[in-house]
Amino acid sequence: MDQVLIEGLELDTVIGVYDWERSITQRLTLDLVLATDIRAAAQDDDLSQTLDYDAISRRIGVFAEEHSFELVETFAERLAELLQEEFGVPWLKMTLRKPGAVANARAVGVSIERGQRPGGH
Numbered sequence: 001m002d003q004v005l006i007e008g009l010e011l012d013t014v015i016g017v018y019d020w021e022r023s024i025t026q027r028l029t030l031d032l033v034l035a036t037d038i039r040a041a042a043q044d045d046d047l048s049q050t051l052d053y054d055a056i057s058r059r060i061g062v063f064a065e066e067h068s069f070e071l072v073e074t075f076a077e078r079l080a081e082l083l084q085e086e087f088g089v090p091w092l093k094m095t096l097r098k099p100g101a102v103a104n105a106r107a108v109g110v111s112i113e114r115g116q117r118p119g120g121h
């Protein structure tokens with residue numbers, strides 16, 4: 001299964017369950033693995049035949065600006081749905097981290113896989 005990668009994407013968004021978190025933005029970092037078949041794009045050297053990691057990264061930035069969820073779980077789930085619908089991603093793995101949320105941890109967060117892996121593995 002071929003994959004397009006986005007690693008360490010930094011996002012500033014309103015996120016958190018506590019009152020003090022509702023009036024500030026906080027940094028999230030996102031790692032994404034997006035299943036796709038890169039062979040046609042590579043054959044023709046043609047961006048339109050693959051997942052454009054630049055366009056996807058920009059769309060994620062807009063998503064982060066437009067929403068203000070309480071839970072990182074909600075952010076991840078809703079973003080996964082969007083990526084599958086808007087970009088036709090059949091399978092993805094997303095790791096979303098909230099650095100600094102817990103004093104003695106480098107980061108906390110969630111990791112999810114959604115969709116069907118091409119080839120069924």
Ligand SMILES: Nc1nc2c(c(=O)[nH]1)N=C([C@H](O)[C@@H](O)CO)CN2
Nearest residue numbers: 015016017018070071072073101102
């Ligand atoms: N599983 C989760 N636990 C917690 C979350 C969350 O989004 N998912 N959020 C918080 C607070 O917002 C925290 O990040 C503030 O430091 C607590 N636990």
